[in-house]
Amino acid sequence: MKKRWIASLLAAAMVLVLTACGGTGTQATPTPTAAPTEEPTQAAGIPKEDLKVGFIYIGEINDQGYTQAHDQGRLALEAMGIQCMYVEDVPENADSEKAMNDLIDQGCNVIYATSFGFMEYTVEVAKEHPDVYFGHCSGYMRSDNLSTYFGKIYQARYLAGIVAGMKTQNGKIGYVAAYAIPEVIRGINAFTLGVQSVNPDATVEVVWTNTWYDPAVEKQAAIELLNKGCDVMAQHQDSTATQIAAQEKGAFAVGYNTSTPDAAPNAYLTAPLFHWEKFYVDDVQKIIDGTWTSRAYWEGLSAGMVSLDDLTANCAEGTADAVAAAQAKIESGELEPFTGPLYDQDGNVKVAEGTTMTDDEIWNMSWFVKGVIGTIPE
Amino acid sequence: MLKIVKRPEGSHRRETLMRVSAVFFALVASAVIMALLGYNPFLVYAKIVEGSLMSAYRFRETIHKTIPLVVLSLGIAVAFKMKFWNIGAEGQLYMGAFGAALVAYSLPTLPSPLLLAFMMLVGAVFGGLWALIPALLKLKFSTSETLVTLMLNYIAIKWVSYLQYGPWKDPNGIGFPKMAAFSSGAVLPKVFGIHIGWIIALVLVVVIHILLKKSKLGYEIAVLGESDTTARYAGMSVAKITVTAVLISGGLCGLAGMMQASGIERTLNDQLSGGLGFTAVITCWLARLSAPAVVLVSFLFSVLIQGGAYLQSSMKIPSAVAGVLQGIILFFVLGSEFFIQYSVVFQKKKSAGEVHDA
Numbered sequence: 205m206k207k208r209w210i211a212s213l214l215a216a217a218m219v220l221v222l223t224a225c226g227g228t229g230t231q232a233t234p235t236p237t238a239a240p241t242e243e244p245t246q247a248a249g250i251p252k253e254d255l256k257v258g259f260i261y262i263g264e265i266n267d268q269g270y271t272q273a274h275d276q277g278r279l280a281l282e283a284m285g286i287q288c289m290y291v292e293d294v295p296e297n298a299d300s301e302k303a304m305n306d307l308i309d310q311g312c313n314v315i316y317a318t319s320f321g322f323m324e325y326t327v328e329v330a331k332e333h334p335d336v337y338f339g340h341c342s343g344y345m346r347s348d349n350l351s352t353y354f355g356k357i358y359q360a361r362y363l364a365g366i367v368a369g370m371k372t373q374n375g376k377i378g379y380v381a382a383y384a385i386p387e388v389i390r391g392i393n394a395f396t397l398g399v400q401s402v403n404p405d406a407t408v409e410v411v412w413t414n415t416w417y418d419p420a421v422e423k424q425a426a427i428e429l430l431n432k433g434c435d436v437m438a439q440h441q442d443s444t445a446t447q448i449a450a451q452e453k454g455a456f457a458v459g460y461n462t463s464t465p466d467a468a469p470n471a472y473l474t475a476p477l478f479h480w481e482k483f484y485v486d487d488v489q490k491i492i493d494g495t496w497t498s499r500a501y502w503e504g505l506s507a508g509m510v511s512l513d514d515l516t517a518n519c520a521e522g523t524a525d526a527v528a529a530a531q532a533k534i535e536s537g538e539l540e541p542f543t544g545p546l547y548d549q550d551g552n553v554k555v556a557e558g559t560t561m562t563d564d565e566i567w568n569m570s571w572f573v574k575g576v577i578g579t580i581p582e
Numbered sequence: 583m584l585k586i587v588k589r590p591e592g593s594h595r596r597e598t599l600m601r602v603s604a605v606f607f608a609l610v611a612s613a614v615i616m617a618l619l620g621y622n623p624f625l626v627y628a629k630i631v632e633g634s635l636m637s638a639y640r641f642r643e644t645i646h647k648t649i650p651l652v653v654l655s656l657g658i659a660v661a662f663k664m665k666f667w668n669i670g671a672e673g674q675l676y677m678g679a680f681g682a683a684l685v686a687y688s689l690p691t692l693p694s695p696l697l698l699a700f701m702m703l704v705g706a707v708f709g710g711l712w713a714l715i716p717a718l719l720k721l722k723f724s725t726s727e728t729l730v731t732l733m734l735n736y737i738a739i740k741w742v743s744y745l746q747y748g749p750w751k752d753p754n755g756i757g758f759p760k761m762a763a764f765s766s767g768a769v770l771p772k773v774f775g776i777h778i779g780w781i782i783a784l785v786l787v788v789v790i791h792i793l794l795k796k797s798k799l800g801y802e803i804a805v806l807g808e809s810d811t812t813a814r815y816a817g818m819s820v821a822k823i824t825v826t827a828v829l830i831s832g833g834l835c836g837l838a839g840m841m842q843a844s845g846i847e848r849t850l851n852d853q854l855s856g857g858l859g860f861t862a863v864i865t866c867w868l869a870r871l872s873a874p875a876v877v878l879v880s881f882l883f884s885v886l887i888q889g890g891a892y893l894q895s896s897m898k899i900p901s902a903v904a905g906v907l908q909g910i911i912l913f914f915v916l917g918s919e920f921f922i923q924y925s926v927v928f929q930k931k932k933s934a935g936e937v938h939d940a
Contacts, residue, residue, distance in 0.1 A: 289895045298847040309639045385757040
């Protein structure tokens, strides 16, 4: 609808320009018209004021975690004067398809589906709406009008591992994790490698919750690990439940997604953070400019897409220097966390010394590195 | 002092009037709450209507929500008519969806009409058998069907979860716990952009209406509901009627599950229903177990659900507000039941002793 409207407007402008040119010729035209030279770019893009961006969230915008981090992107777009809508608490089933269709019905011409489980539904809706731009976070299915995007959060996780490895007294670190999919496994591995870079004998024990966002379940899993003696906790979950559990048990915790030093002030060390606004602003700008093409966006520390939160006073002495050194190396490309020799849990060499895993291999990682305690279900 | 006395059988008109006024007062009370929350209630109501009816897409979505509510409510009505308190529609829906998925995954290449018919049949049978468990327990051991049907819900949902996280997990899902999508032949076709469940639902409304109002079985169910002693005295087989009615009840709920799995989700998962089976208990009750009224009430509830979702995105009002609205309506209507059946009378004090006793 909107596109047709724009097209007719442009056509009208063009007619005006043509008639103006074909008219009295030398005389300056009193009719204000768009500069004809700008016409090609305008035709390809969508003017800012005609954009309406819709977000599908798995959680709530004040979850102090994943969804809140994405919502910073929405706020950044709104600050640019772009209309946005969102739907919270969308389950990873056909409800997500309905939520996207609802937003498109309400005039959205850009849709961001922010959770992995929305993937196939996004593909389906994108097929039905070829004139709408789509972005699916963390997935691998793309089409002409559907991009994927994610952050190389594993780089920040590696740094968080350094923080945890320097903090742990007994070498037992707990990790509350959502689903056994590559995104999560990759993060656990990077974190563990970070831990081992400063504390070679420390272990990282994993408990699966099978939910992205369920504070009660997350907390239960954290307590299970704390009761086993873990003194530093990490999480791949959307709420602060793990951090709160750690504080209650007198342990320490690394957060995730957004900075949450106030949720558990005595436990909080730091957190790997996403800066989704980097992607959203870039992507929407491309739509405005008419340069948008379907792509797989996957940026890390150097692009500012991810970072490690400021270290709190709870961190061990010397942590800041160790983190800064590693961060500089990662940003310069000197240090790639997934460089051999890497061993699997049984001690078999998976990546030979001197070899660095490719982006594809990292993206699809489905095995645990040595030092991780836990199993990946079949 | 206040005294509560049972009313004599009231007129039908008076009952209807009380129910309608209950809904009216519920809307007034909700308006007050919304105003307190800082929302303009008239705008909210207008947006609910706008979001559920005012475009072809929104109307279709409202109907998509209405379909399962109608079929589930019909199923519940058959059981409730017999005063068999089937709170297990949710579980029967999941077992029906499971049955349908079993067929869809086993025979993906069957011609579509045949496959769909088979899915419906197996879905209905699974739902019916799931409802039969509490019925048999009741007949044999006089257990409370309310409790048993309720608890079987959670078993059914956990069973589907087990399949989703275990044996039926999509091997191509890179570890994410979801089941594979059905083949295209196992997906209900659409008529006017809405899956054909709406036609099935309308047919079922007529069938169940005739069943309950005109058929011998419907009469027997009603008699049994009033008193099983009477039913026995009249020479009816309590066991046979119970089993038949419960199979129909659970079968309809199972069919609703098949339609959700096939028409909406195109797969099976443990969030398939999201509480429809419980909402349907409410719609069924509000419709006074009447098949035609079920259509109206289910439609109005769907307006609230779809309109509530619209509120969230268009006005950034939490979707919970729509839930509050539903809750208040239910509260008032159930409250009105009390006033339809009983009246509160003010009595003069008789003696000091009586007051102390009370």
